[in-house]
Amino acid sequence: MRFHAAEWHIDPHKIGVLGFSAGGHLSAAMSTYFAKRLYPPVDAADKESCRPDFAVVIYPGHLSIAAAEWDAKQGTKKFVVRAPATADKDLGVNPDIPVTRQTPPTFLLQAEDDHVDSVYDSLAYYIALKKAGVPVEMHLYAQGGHAFGLRRTKFPITGWPQLVETWLGTIGMIPE
DSSP states (O other), X not given: OOTTHXXXXXXXXXXXXXXXXXXXXXXXXXXXXXXXXXXXXXXXXXXXXXXXXXXXXXXXXXXXXXXXXXXXXXXXXXXXXXXXXXXXXXXXXXXXXXOOTTSOOEEEEEETTOSSSOHHHXXXXXXXXXXXXXXXEEEEESSOOSOOTTOOOSSGGGGHHXXXXXXXXXXXXXXX
16 A cells, blocks of 8 residues: 555555454554564565554454463364463453554444453553554444444444544654
């Protein structure tokens, strides 16, 4: 996107990621793994920064140590999660999501009654972002479940898109 920003009439410094559920995990991963390329550059586009300027992470999964440990026990290829033995399993961030001060500003949203991805995944990521000094805004709602997306519901969580729009204005990504 940055490579084509002028052609597409977008600001190359206002490109972000938004993801729901597993896509929320992917948005967090993109926000923390932008510095290391997985392949050698093949053209000019590969020389552009991969760092998102902001992230919107909605009902993410697999961001806490507890979720990572559960993942490690699934399937035929088991693996070990490398986390300190004394780490808080619920509120410690998945060690595969290396939050640093360079992680972009992040908006987190989740319903506490989400029975697919635990609210602890959002809480663990929030705590890690705060500890790293990353600007973060989080909204938790009592009801909303999982996969509410943009669908209108009877719950207050339905108003989340306006919260994201306001937040994007406060961090300078869109006009206030």
